[in-house]
Every structure is written in C-alpha cells, then in structure tokens.
Amino acid sequence: MAVTSTPPATSARPKSQAQLIYEQYQRSQRQFTLGVAASWGLLLVLLFFLFSGVQFSLGPLAIRTIRLDGEFMRTWLPDISRGIWQTIQISALSILFATLMALLAALGRLSRVAPIYALSTFYVSLIRGTPLYLQVIFFFLALPQLGIILPGLWAGVLALGLNYGAYMSEIFRAGILSVSKGQREAAIALGMTPGQTMRRIILPQALRFAIPPTGNEFIAMLKDSALVSATGFVQEIMWRAVHAGRANFRNLEALLIAAAFYWVMTLLFTGVQGQLERYMARGDR
Amino acid sequence: MTPIVRISNLDKYFGRLHVLKNVSAEVQPQEVVCLIGRSGSGKSTLLRCINFLEEPSAGTIEVDGLAVPAGVRGKAHNQMVHNIRIRTGMVFQEFNLFPHLSVIENIVEAPVTVKKLPKEQAIEIGEKFLSKVGLTHKRDEYPNRLSGGQKQRVAIARALTMEPKVMLFDEPTSALDPELTGEVLDVMKKLAAEGTTMLVVTHEMGFAREVCSRVLYMEEGELIEEGPPETMFTTPVDARTRQFLDRVL
Numbered sequence: 001m002a003v004t005s006t007p008p009a010t011s012a013r014p015k016s017q018a019q020l021i022y023e024q025y026q027r028s029q030r031q032f033t034l035g036v037a038a039s040w041g042l043l044l045v046l047l048f049f050l051f052s053g054v055q056f057s058l059g060p061l062a063i064r065t066i067r068l069d070g071e072f073m074r075t076w077l078p079d080i081s082r083g084i085w086q087t088i089q090i091s092a093l094s095i096l097f098a099t100l101m102a103l104l105a106a107l108g109r110l111s112r113v114a115p116i117y118a119l120s121t122f123y124v125s126l127i128r129g130t131p132l133y134l135q136v137i138f139f140f141l142a143l144p145q146l147g148i149i150l151p152g153l154w155a156g157v158l159a160l161g162l163n164y165g166a167y168m169s170e171i172f173r174a175g176i177l178s179v180s181k182g183q184r185e186a187a188i189a190l191g192m193t194p195g196q197t198m199r200r201i202i203l204p205q206a207l208r209f210a211i212p213p214t215g216n217e218f219i220a221m222l223k224d225s226a227l228v229s230a231t232g233f234v235q236e237i238m239w240r241a242v243h244a245g246r247a248n249f250r251n252l253e254a255l256l257i258a259a260a261f262y263w264v265m266t267l268l269f270t271g272v273q274g275q276l277e278r279y280m281a282r283g284d285r
Numbered sequence: 286m287t288p289i290v291r292i293s294n295l296d297k298y299f300g301r302l303h304v305l306k307n308v309s310a311e312v313q314p315q316e317v318v319c320l321i322g323r324s325g326s327g328k329s330t331l332l333r334c335i336n337f338l339e340e341p342s343a344g345t346i347e348v349d350g351l352a353v354p355a356g357v358r359g360k361a362h363n364q365m366v367h368n369i370r371i372r373t374g375m376v377f378q379e380f381n382l383f384p385h386l387s388v389i390e391n392i393v394e395a396p397v398t399v400k401k402l403p404k405e406q407a408i409e410i411g412e413k414f415l416s417k418v419g420l421t422h423k424r425d426e427y428p429n430r431l432s433g434g435q436k437q438r439v440a441i442a443r444a445l446t447m448e449p450k451v452m453l454f455d456e457p458t459s460a461l462d463p464e465l466t467g468e469v470l471d472v473m474k475k476l477a478a479e480g481t482t483m484l485v486v487t488h489e490m491g492f493a494r495e496v497c498s499r500v501l502y503m504e505e506g507e508l509i510e511e512g513p514p515e516t517m518f519t520t521p522v523d524a525r526t527r528q529f530l531d532r533v534l
C-alpha cells in the first residue's frame with residue numbers, strides 16, 4: 001500500500017502499512033499484558049480462597065478450605081511487622097560489608113602478587129565450600145567458645161557479609177574485566193600508575209557495571225537474612241514469626257504472615273531495582 | 286643534535302613469534318616521521334615499545350636523553366619507564382577516551398593526578414589545546430556524544446595537555462569513517478606545521494607524502510628502508526618497498 005503525498009492534517013488520512021503492522025503489534029502486546037495481569041489476579045484470589053476457611057458442598061463434592069486463626073493473626077501481625085526494620089537493617093549492613101569484601105576479593109583475584117591472589121581465592125573457596133547456614137551458626141555459637149562474643153546483629157552481618165562477598169566477588173571481577181584494555185593503556189600511556197589507573201579509570205566504570213547485579217544480591221539477602229533467626233539473637237521477621245507461632249501453636253498463621261512480608265518486600269525492591277537498571281542503562285545511550 | 290627518540294637494536298618476541306628484528310631508528314626534534322608497511326609488519330608494536338606499552342625483549346629505548354634498556358625489572362626500571370611515559374603523548378586507533386569523564390575532565394585527568402598541577406592551571410592548559418583541535422564548544426560533553434573524528438581530536442588534546450616531547454600516533458584515522466579522517470589529519474598537519482615532534486604509524490599515504498619529513502618502511506619486523514617522502518614515494522631503492530608502494534599508491 002503506497003502512501004503518496006497527501007496534504008497534512010487531514011483526519012481521514014489512510015494509515016500506512018507500517019503503522020497498521022505496528023498497531024497490530026501493540027494490540028497483541030496489550031492483550032498479553034492484560035492476560036498476565038488477570039491471571040495473576042485469579043491466582044491471588046485462589047490463594048486467598050485456599051486459606052479462607054470457607055466450607056460448602058457442590059453436589060456430592062464437599063469443599064473445605066484451610067481455616068486460619070484470625071484472632072491470632074490480628075494480635076501478632078503488629079509484633080511480626082516490627083521485624084521488618086531489623087530485616088532491612090541487617091540486609092543493608094550485610095550487603096555493604098559484602099560489597100567491600102567482594103571488591104577486595106576481586107582485586108586480589110586480579111593481582112599478580114602470589115600471596116594476595118592466594119588469599120583471595122582461599123577466602124572465596126572456603127566460603128563457597130561451606131553452607132551459609134553453618135557459617136551463620138558458627139559466628140553465634142562457635143566464636144563464643146573462643147571467648148569472642150559479638151553482638152547478635154554484628155555476628156549476623158559478619159556471617160552474611162562474608163558469605164555474599166565471596167559470591168559477589170565474581171560480579172566485581174566481571175565488572176573490572178568488562179572495562180576495555182584500551183582504557184588501561186590510555187591511562188598508563190598518560191603516565192598514571194597502576195593504582196591511579198585502577199582507582200580513577202577502571203573502578204568507576206566497573207562499579208557502574210556492578211550496581212544492578214548488587215541490587216539483585218540485596219533482594220536475595222533480604223530472604224537469606226532469615227537464617228539469622230536460627231541463632232535467636234536478632235529479632236527480625238523470621239525470628240518473631242517462629243517465636244509467636246511456637247508459643248501459641250499457631251505456626252501456620254505466623255509463617256504465612258512472615259511469608260507475606262518477605263514477598264511484598266521482594267516485590268517492592270524488585271520494582272526499585274528495575275527503575276535503577278533502566279536509569280543506569282539510559283546513561284549508555 | 287640529540288634525537289628526541291632513539292631506538293637501538295630493538296627486538297620483540299610475542300612468545301616464539303619474532304615481531305621486531307634488530308630495529309634501530311631515530312626521531313629528531315621537530316621531525317614528523319611516518320611509519321608505513323603492511324598490517325602485521327610490526328609498526329604498531331614498534332610504536333608501543335617506545336612508551337613500554339609493550340615491553341621490548343632486547344635493545345634500548347631512549348626518549349629525550351633518558352635511555353631505558355629492555356629486559357630489566359624492578360622499581361628503578363619502573364621509574365624510568367614512568368619518566369618516558371610522561372614525555373611521550375600517545376594517540377590510539379580506538380581513541381580510548383574515558384567514557385565516565387567529560388571532555389575537559391578527560392583532558393585534565395593526567396596533568397592533575399600525574400603531574401600534580403593545580404586544577405585551574407590544568408584546565409587553562411587543557412582549554413588551550415581543546416581550542417587548538419577546534420572543540421572548545423564540546424568542553425562539557427561526554428565522549429559518547431561525540432563523533433569519531435571529534436573523539437580523536439579530544440584524544441589528541443588530552444595527550445598534548447601533558448606537554449610531551451614527542452607525540453606517538455598509532456593509526457589515528459583507521460577507525461574513522463572516511464568522511465571524518467580529514468578533520469583529524471588537518472589537526473595533525475597543524476601540529477606538524479607548529480614544530481611538534483611526531484611519529485605516526487599510518488596507512489594514509491597522502492598524509493605521509495604531504496606532511497612527513499621522513500618515511501620509514503617496515504616489513505616482517507624489519508626496517509627495510511627510510512628516506513624523505515619525495516624519494517621514498519618516487520624512487521624507492523629496495524624491491525620490497527617498491528612492491529608495497531605499487532600496491533597502495
């Protein structure tokens with residue numbers, strides 16, 4: 001369908017083929033998005049229905065859903081919600097510490113000095129070769145035997161930070177390696193020392209690359225911070241849920257509340273993360 | 286007159302590959318020397334050996350009277366290499382501007398961190414050279430907003446702001462669209478006319494013919510022939526030089 005030079009601003013102007021194809025594409029995109037949203041809504045309704053406690057019979061079929069103790073949930077929801085702050089606090093502190101460890105480990109891994117390289121790979125290997133759960137318990141229970149008693153929060157931050165730092169060192173290493181060789185050469189040709197080159201030219205570019213994946217690690221950390229509850233010293237969401245559930249024999253209700261908090265937090269921070277990624281990507285254009 | 290650059294009996298191996306074979310050459314003050322030859326002939330490697338981006342395997346590099354022998358390690362050697370690097374400006378084929386810094390920040394980075402110049406003074410010198418390459422109006426842009434030719438002109442200004450004794454150009458127009466090579470070559474011509482000492486690896490035979498005071502021809506890691514452009518391009522002595530020039534001219 002050829003479009004010849006029609007005068008502009010006529011309302012009955014025929015649409016070009018490209019425009020028609022584009023509109024068709026947009027329509028199918030909209031339909032898909034709408035379909036996904038509707039299905040999500042339906043699944044949510046189903047999930048709520050499953051725990052609604054409703055009982056009825058459909059002919060020969062007796063339908064019984066799970067009945068929750070609403071009284072308990074109303075009473076304990078505010079208490080468990082007070083753990084949100086603790087969870088965010090321990091996650092944020094741990095990710096900060098992990099970032100520092102990851103950066104050091106990544107630099108060590110790229111070093112040509114044997115002991116430094118060895119220290120870095122040793123740390124990463126040791127941490128990745130043992131369970132996170134063991135590490136968390138270790139800092140709370142094993143260290144006091146040696147006379148080292150850390151405040152609950154700090155022991156948790158130490159364990160989670162060391163663990164995530166080992167895994168995140170790969171992110172930072174990839175970030176540093178993503179900076180082209182020419183950048184290093186240009187800096188060196190200008191007379192910059194290896195240290196100046198790393199600090200002023202390579203790292204600023206590498207960190208830009210590493211920020212979005214670090215956001216993802218933070219979201220994972222929000223959930224792994226629940227492991228700290230096992231020690232009983234940090235009153236974050238999980239600890240409060242287990243505590244309240246056990247005391248009242250209402251574990252189902254308590255854990256559902258905790259799960260809901262974690263899920264909502266994850267959704268919120270995933271949204272923030274998406275914005276961050278879009279913002280970072282914009283700078284490249 | 287002492288030469289600005291003196292390369293003596295240089296050898297370079299990449300593993301077992303012998304890429305530079307006993308090369309000796311000099312660049313005198315205010316000379317513009319063009320290094321020509323096929324891809325893989327070793328001309329870029331030779332250039333990169335001068336500021337030790339490639340560590341030569343044997344021989345000596347001398348820049349502005351500072352002689353650094355190859356094959357040495359240690360603090361004293363690193364210090365000498367550093368002294369050579371701050372006396373040589375380098376322009377790369379791929380520009381290698383720092384993408385996280387604006388044009389003026391790219392230019393003053395090394396004067397401030399390496400030469401420890403006060404920032405105002407570095408900016409003053411930087412702006413002078415930015416105007417020399419005709420890009421004063423791009424002072425605060427980021428490199429990704431510039432065309433290839435503009436990027437290369439900023440890279441030239443960045444190298445000049447260190448006020449080096451010699452400028453090394455490594456195929457400065459090879460990564461550019463043909464219509465953008467002119468603006469870069471014009472800047473280089475201007476520098477040559479002002480007496481900047483330059484060593485240029487290039488495939489631009491027109492530039493070599495018009496601007497260079499001397500042309501060196503390399504093949505398979507050896508310096509085959511050298512001479513002023515008028516004789517090199519018309520009556521080369523060596524058969525290999527003749528064969529190469531017949532193909533490219």
